[in-house]
Amino acid sequence: MQKDTTALIDTNTAGSAPAHWSRNRRDFLRILGSGALAATLGPLAGCSDGHAASRTEELRNLLLADEGFWRDVNAMFTLNPAKRFMNIGTAGSMPKVALDLFDSENRARAIESMSGYGNLLAERTQVAPGFGVDPDELAFSANTSSGMCHAILGLQWNPGDVVVTTNHEHGGGETPLAIAVARYGIEVSRIPLPVGNAQSAQLYVSLFDQRIRExxxxxxxxxxxxxxxxxxxxxxxxxIAELMEVAKAHELISIVDGAHLPGMMAYNYADLGMDFMSGAGHKWQCGPGSTGILIVRNKIRASNPLPLPAWYPIHTSSWTPRARTTNGTATWDVAATITSCGSLHTPMFHGLVSSCGVWDQIGRKKIETYDLALSAYLKERIAEIWGVDRLYSPKDDPKLVSAVTSFNPFNNANDVLNSAKSGEFVTRMLSDYSPGFVIRNVNVPVIGAPSDHYVIRISTHLWTSVDDIDKLVAAMDDLRRKMG
Ligand SMILES: Cc1ncc(COP(=O)(O)O)c(C=O)c1O
Structure with missing residues (x-):
């Protein structure tokens, strides 16, 4: 099994190109960045069919040139070949090498009746560099929701404290916020978010900055x-980088629900400098269920010179009272305290570490670039067939894009208000096609709309190919006609 992994190891970090990939990375970045030009040209760019077609074609050709590499990556997973898994935003899939480790460790643990006490320092030390932080800043949590509880419920709130957030948050973050409202009397101020392609990173800066000032x-x-x-x-x-400037300018605590970040984006969290980033281990990072990665700022760096906020662990069996540092040296290993809570399921966390190792070996930037290129291709195809107005995800500002694509596929645009029809679309994309497509729908509050829109959400990842996207688009086009 290890063979699967080693075949893909990027041994060329010193400069020479790994087969079929890195030589193209710059080309990908150029095309992904070219959307920024389209965004500044605004409606003019939208009118130019020639521009849209060439971007699609260029992306397609570049992706096809690397097909062999990603086919080998695909072979590292045990995915059911009768389906195409495009709901990674909900659940990933462990690579074989991680599954084997998980399996053998579980058996060894049962055979020897082993426990799992400890704070997983060695494992955190292995994983932390992939996220740009020190081991004392990377904790293993149970999932994103658990990390959000650690972050929000560990802070020392006073009645009347206000948290500025958005109206597109997930229950994983909303729930600890609601508990803090009930328990400490904090207030929540929600910014209604825009949808679609006509938006820019600067808009988010203005929205948050203005709300805080108001x-x-x-x-x-x-x-x-x-x-x-x-x-x-x-x-x-x-x-995030732009919003961190807002947080710092207003001297605010910064909490990022980054459920989808680990395994998708190759961010350096020490550089970003947020107080908390709670991510999933079991989604894009493809670790076992019940795993998460929680980044906690634990020392002062130039990236965020604000004092560390007063924070106490809420879920631990290992803590002694210690002041938080006021300089660049940590006073205690906050990640050890968060990770250590009674006897842990060590095979589970080792499965996560193994999966992180695969990502580090392939190259996190490489995966990020591939994921963004694939979703850029999907968005261009949707814009060509349905029209760019059907996209709820931005496509042209490179600072706003992710590997998640949401859109309205229905012949009659108003059907996006119909939750049952949206659900049927998801069900039939799996049942009526071979291969079947695993996607989902999601409700979106839209500014000015009388009720939520039920859009289709597609997550494409490192096992997805151009051919998969072409088949998906053809099936969606077919299904929307059949459904009328
Ligand atoms: C933005 C966001 N936050 C939190 C969660 C909850 O994730 P988890 O199951 O890892 O707690 C999700 C799950 O999809 C999510 O999309």
Whole structure:
């Protein structure tokens, strides 16, 4: 099994190109970035069919040139060949090498009646560099929701503290916020988010900055910003670096629901400098269920010179009271405290570590570029067939894109208000086609709309091919006609 992995190891980090991939990375980045030009040209770019067609074609050709490489990656997974799995935003799939480890460790543990006490320092040390942080800043959590609880419920809130967030948040973050409202009397201020392609990273900066200023003018005590990047509804990547500038300018605690970030985006979290980023281990990172990666700022860096917020662990069996640091050296291993809570399921976390190892070997940037190129291709195809207005995900501002694509596929655009029809579309994409497509729908509050829109959401990942996307688009086009 290890053979599967080693065949793909990027041994060329020093510069020479791994077969069929890196030589094209710059080309991908150029095309992905070319959307920014389209965004600044606005409606003019939208009128130009020639531009849209060439971008699609160029992406397609580049992706096809690397087909062999990603086919080998696909072979590292045990995915059912009768289906195409495009709901990674909900659940990933463990690579064989991680499954084998998980399996053998579970058996060894049963045979020897082993326990799982500890804080997994060695494992955190292995995984942390892939996320740009030190081991004391990377904790293993149970999932995104658990990480959001650690972050939000561990902070020291006062009645009247305001958290500025959005109206596109997931229950995983909403629930601890609601508990903090009930328990500590905090207030939540929600910014209604735009949808579609006609938006820019600067808009998000203005939306948050203005809301914070308005609240402060009203005498409110704004203490934190919390937002999903990307949102689970439209896949819009809220621009973390830009929003961190807003958080720092207003001296706010920063909490990012990054459920979809590990395994999709190759971000450096020390550089970004948020106080908390809660991500899933079991989605794009393809670790076992019940795993998550929680990044906690635990020292002062130039990227975020604000003092560390007062924070206490809420789920641990290993803690002694210690002050948080006021300089660049950590006073205690906060990630050890979060990770250590009684006897752990060590095979599960080792499965996650193994999967992270596969990602590090393939190259996190390489995976990010492939994921973004694939979804850019899908978005262009949707724009060509359905029209760009049907996209709820942005496609042209490179700062706002992710590998999640949401859109309205229906012949009659108003059917997007019909939750049952949207559900039927999802069901039939799996049942009526061979291969069947595993996708989902999601409700989206849209500014000015009388009720939520029920859009189709597609997540494409490192096992997806251009051919899979072409088949998906053809099936969706066919199904929307059949459904009328
Ligand atoms: C943005 C977002 N946050 C939180 C969650 C909850 O994830 P988990 O199951 O890892 O707790 C999800 C799940 O889809 C999500 O999309």
């Amino acid at each position: 609240l402060r003018t009203q005498g409110k005590r704004v203490r934190a910003m919390m937002f999903s990047a990307p949102t689970y509804k439209t896949g819009t990547m809220l621009p």
